[in-house]
Amino acid sequence: MDGDRLRRIGARGGHAGLILLFVVFSAFPFYWMLITMFKRESDLLRRTNNPFIYSEPPTLENLRVLFEDTLYGQWLLNTLFVGAVVVVITLLLALPAGYALARLAGRGGEQIGIAIFLTYLVPPTLLFIPMSRVIGDLGLQDSLWSLVLVYPSFTVPFCTWLLMGFFKAIPKDLEEAAMIDGHSRFGAFVKIVIPISVAGILTVIIFTLTLVMQEFVYALTFITAARNYTVSVGVPTFLVHGDVYFWGSLMAGCFIASVPIAILYNFFVDRFIAGFTVGAVK
8 A cells, every 4th residue: 555655656746747847948938038138237248147046136227228229119019910910811711711621522622731731831931032022013012011911821821721620520410400400501600610619710819920920031021111020020130239139128028029929828728739639539
């Protein structure tokens, strides 16, 4: 009995230790950004100081530089605007496309879905030159609408493929029962399939917002005016001068931009995981 009890205690201790290591590993970047954004430059650069604590009193100077000497507030608004519009476009295109391919008879739907997903794997560095030609011909150079036009080119393919797996896990009997009750195919899709697909839709929203927040190549290529920058371009452009890095302000900008996404992940982590893994057993 004592041996079994010791094994259970050891197993629980090992489990708790693994969770603790994972928590420390996941939270450390946020801790590092948080502590660095309030550090004085002398405290940050002096090698004899402990980098994990404040050796000198904290300061708000890094935040002042970020919000007063740059257009960080405007960059945040630009990023949120582009992200919201791209999310809407992605949902409007990926939802019906994923549903249609999931319900397509035979292996045709699956093969088309794989072909669509493969377009997501094309590196942006190969596409930004022809894309810039398209943007120039449309007169959208140096406009946030150029990003709204381009970003769905890599969010829609992946999200369509992702939603296909989710829709395949939804029994067709539910839609057939709704159509027997008088709904059209579209009505059954809107009133039955979409409410059941909340996990997949949340996955698409989070994934799309994450891509928009971190995308750099297209935003750097199509936008030239500082007031139209997104966070991913504005922060490194204005807070890195040659070999001089404004580390405190850089960490502040990264922390403020990443916290909302982290909170969104944590609030919907169960549904987010369900959206990625639903159909994996099928």
